[in-house]
Amino acid sequence: MVRRNPERRAALLDAAIEVLSREGARGLTFRAVDQQAGVPAGTASNYFANRDEMLTQAGDRVYERLEPDEALVAAGREGPRDRARVTELLHALVDRVADFPTGFLALLELRLEATRRPELREVLTRRIRTDLDLNVSQHLESGLPGDATTVVLLYLALNWLIVERLTLPDLFTQEQRQELVTVLVDRLLAGQPDGVPADGER
Template identity: 35%
Template sequence: MTARRARLLDAAIEVIGAGGIRALTHRAVDAAAGLPSGSASNLFRTRDTLIEGVVERFAERERANWERLAAGAQPSSARELADLLSRFAYLSTHEQRTLTLARYAILTEAAIRPPVRAQLLATGARVNAWATGWMRAAGSADPGRDAPLIMNYWTGLVLHQLAMPDPSFDPAERLRALVEAVLTAAEAS
């Protein structure tokens, strides 16, 4: 990806994260990137191609954030997995808040745009593979079942914090309880 393309897509993520999907225009992206008018439309001829680029870029940035956080981590227990997910939830709602808000706006867009949905399913497959592997490493007897349960809760927890910020947000206790309950239930069945 060229530096100019990345700059424009990062600016588009900022526009969406600050104002929602409706705020996304070529002109708004140019302004946010500090580039001359027409810069975004030269690379992304339509709004749809701009949105496709945004999905690609935010998936790349989230993957890099996750890999930095998880570098060398291999959770070998429910508690370690919950603690890692807690750190990622905190990062997603603080330092990476705008990126996360853009992700949720794009997820909503996927409900009405099949091409965006297909693109998200492709990038989401990698996330699902990580989650499943981590469930297995943490002791899940059924990681294919447990990963969606835990990650869907995580998604809702993060969304709730973004929508109604709690200054004392600390998801660790709730995530530990959930992860331990799910992994224990899998062992019992």
């Protein structure tokens, strides 16, 4: 049965993300998703009971695509455990998220819709809480300097920096954005000791 094809469902949700980023939540219709995905009319309606369900699942899908793979996570555990390494990892994080601009812009649209749709708000709250908790635990386990509050503050600041980069790209130059990340880390971690040495550096 076509409804059970996970690859087709993922492709439709990816199309929904593209529509959301380009047309906004009001432009997200079954027809628009079918056209974006290049599938026959009526395909999306075979996979999603209604528009609310498609919005909710699109919220989950954005976070699936933003999750780093195991190789990237493993690479983050390598190297020294100092402020310079934190800065390097955060620059890479900002670039990785910004490299999926339609996903981040779709997520902004979904957040606005979540103020009017309790089920969508519940999904986004759960996904973002899980993502934030994972970032905190990975940071603490890594031995990098900074505590849980530091991670939350970096999350809040970097999210808005990415918003500015994607919605008002001429507000700051690339050099200014990089400098802001560096200064942010320096000020948040000022006075905090570096973490444990990396393996082989003891």
